[in-house]
Amino acid sequence: MAQTRSLTPDGARADAHIAVDNPATGAVVGHVADASAQDVEQAVARARQAQPGWAELSARSRAEFFTRGRRWLLTHRQEIIDSIVAENGKTQEDAIVEIVYGVSAFAHWAKRARHYLADTKIRSLSPFVLGRSMYTRRVPLGVVGVIGPWNNPLINSFGDAIPALAAGNAVVLKPSEYTPLTALLMEKMTRECGWPKDVFQVVTGAGATGQALVDTADFVMFTGSTKTGRAVAARAGERLVPCSLELGGKDALIVLADASLERAVNVTLHGALCNGGQMCTSVERVYVEEPVYDAFVARLRRRFEEVTSGRSAGLGSTDVGAMTFPPQMSIVEDHVKDAVGRGARVLVGGHTAPGPGRFFEPTLLVDVDHTMTCMREETFGPTLPVMKVANAEEAVRLVNDSTYGLQASIISSNMKRARHLAERLEAGCVTINDAQTNYMAFGLPMGGWKESGLGVRHGAEGIRKYTRLQAVSVNRFPTRRDLHMLPFDPSAYRSILRLVDLMYGNRLRRRGK
Known part of the structure; x- marks a missing residue:
């Protein structure tokens, strides 16, 4: 990504734009505007004008617009896949996952929004409110600002706009400046599907554009780093507007001695390397009980050696795509170097792959411990450290020895034991004999503990957060006094x-x- 600006005679910015490159080739694949604070303010003002009419529509009417959008995504899926692959550098298979998420999200929120947002009758045991009819209702917040990440141009950008729109809000989306092209396709979708004007808008730009959106929206949905999330929360707090944050993760996976090793290896491999390991929910550290450690590592090593990495040229052409964010390459390199320097061994990979493009070899690390950066800080790349533990108790202690708490996984054939251990893990989401599949369960809340964020996406709270709660009490039989x-x-x-x-x-x- 490169930014260029021309200046007016008085030094003001004019015609600022950003070049978007393909991480797998280095070629420029598009240019987008670098919107100013004034541009953002104008977009929010337009959204604020459009929002009341959108909110007045019935849930059924809004669902019809979602149905049109779902059909558009399916009809234009190859165009969207090509856009995601070009700007993100991921494989076509990983891009297809984003399409599946998009159409599923449209279907879910169209069907469930009315139920999640329905008025709720309230009953009280107090004799002092006898005869009163009481209920709560959900009211749209107004204009929701969504600030999306670069790792999933559709899932975590437009995907968060869908429930906000279903709740009756207008949405202004600021995608990552590294992957803005897919968001613009979504704006095109709303036009071609006849959605009300300005109900959904995209403003492209770098950090200052996102900051301007935080300064003007009525609610902020942010997905990204913990560092930036703190700044978003602080500014939202100054303005007294609500926000929801999905931040970093250092997601752990525990392999118990009674686990099916074939299932454990498959879940681990996919959880660690899908989307090039560039997921907040990627498996970033593994703890294996000692009795099965050697057998597990031997199988996992063979599978890592089979994984291919490179530019996607169609389905089945490669398993792991490029590193989207240039600075992330240095972070991955530093984590591997630090681990080796402290005594870890690299069983597979460990190096930057030759260009063109930004690639890091799928890397398997063993003999790791919690003195190493790779076990404590978010790596966000195609690397995986595996640690031997004496027993499940040690595994639970080490999983919880983290500032993050987004997601964790347990592989076991004993469901009672696995559920008991899951309840002791300090993470907002726990999967048993799976990793990441819960993300497609739209009825199940997904959110982080600790420094992994505030609030949730999905489930009832994933749409209710985009509303104000109003309580109404009606005295049906008023007396004079x-x-x-x-x-x-x-x-x-x-x-x-x-x-x-x-x-x-x-x-x-x-x-x-």
Whole structure:
């Protein structure tokens, strides 16, 4: 990615744009605008004008627009796949996963939004609200700003816009400046499907563009690094607007001695290397019980040696694509170098692959421990450290010895034991005999603990977060005056105290309190 700017005579920025390159080839595949703060403010203003009309539509009507969008994605899937592969450098198979997510998300939120956002009747045991009808309702926030990452141009960018739109909000999306082209295709989709004007908009640009969106939106959905997430949360806090953050992860996988080793190896390999290991939910560290450690590592090593890496030239042409974000190459190299320097062994890979393009060899590390950076900090690349543990207790302790808590996995044939261990892991999501598949379960919340974020995507809370909660109480049988009202009547308040004592005091006396 390169930025170019021309200046007006008074030094102001004009016609700023960003060149987007293909990480697998280095070739420039497009140019996008580097939107200014004023551009963002204008987009948000347009969205704010469009939002009330969108919110007034019934959930059924909004679902119809989603149906059009789903059909458009399926009809134009090859165009979208090509766009993702070109700007991200991933394999076609990994790009297909994004298409599947997109059409599934449209279908899910179209069907479930009405249920998730329905009014909720409230019942109270208090005698002081007898006769009242009480309920809560969900109200759209207004304009949701979505700031997407570079690793999944469709899933974590437009994918987060779908439930926000289903809740009746307008959305302004700022995709990563490294992968903005797919987001622009989604904007094209809304136009060609006849969506209301300005309900969904894309503003492209670098960090300053995202900052301007945080400064103007009514809600911010951010996916990215913990460092940037802190800044987003701080600014949202200053403005007193809500935000949801999916941040870094150092996701762990435990292989118990009773596990099917074939299943364990397959889950581990895919969890670590799909999308080139560039997923917040990638398996980034593995703990294996000692009795099966040697056999597991031997099988995993053979599988790592079979994995291919390179530019995608169609289905089946390669397994692991390019490194999308240039600085990430240095991070991966540093983590491997630090591990080797502290005594780890590289069984497979370990080096930057020759160009053109940005590639790092799929790398398997053993003899690792928690003094090494690769076991404590997010790597976000096609590397995997595997550590021997004496037992499950040690594995749980080491999994929890992390500032992150996004996702974890357990491989075991004993479901009772695995569930018990899962409940002790400090992670927002735990999968048993799987890794990452929960991301396609739209009814299941997905969010991080600790420094892995705030809030969730998916599930009921994944759409309710895009709303304000309003409580309504209706006195259906109002009298002229209630007992507690001014001017105070001593006899009325003595009656209130007798009622309180009757309802609550006698219960305490019966319990001996």
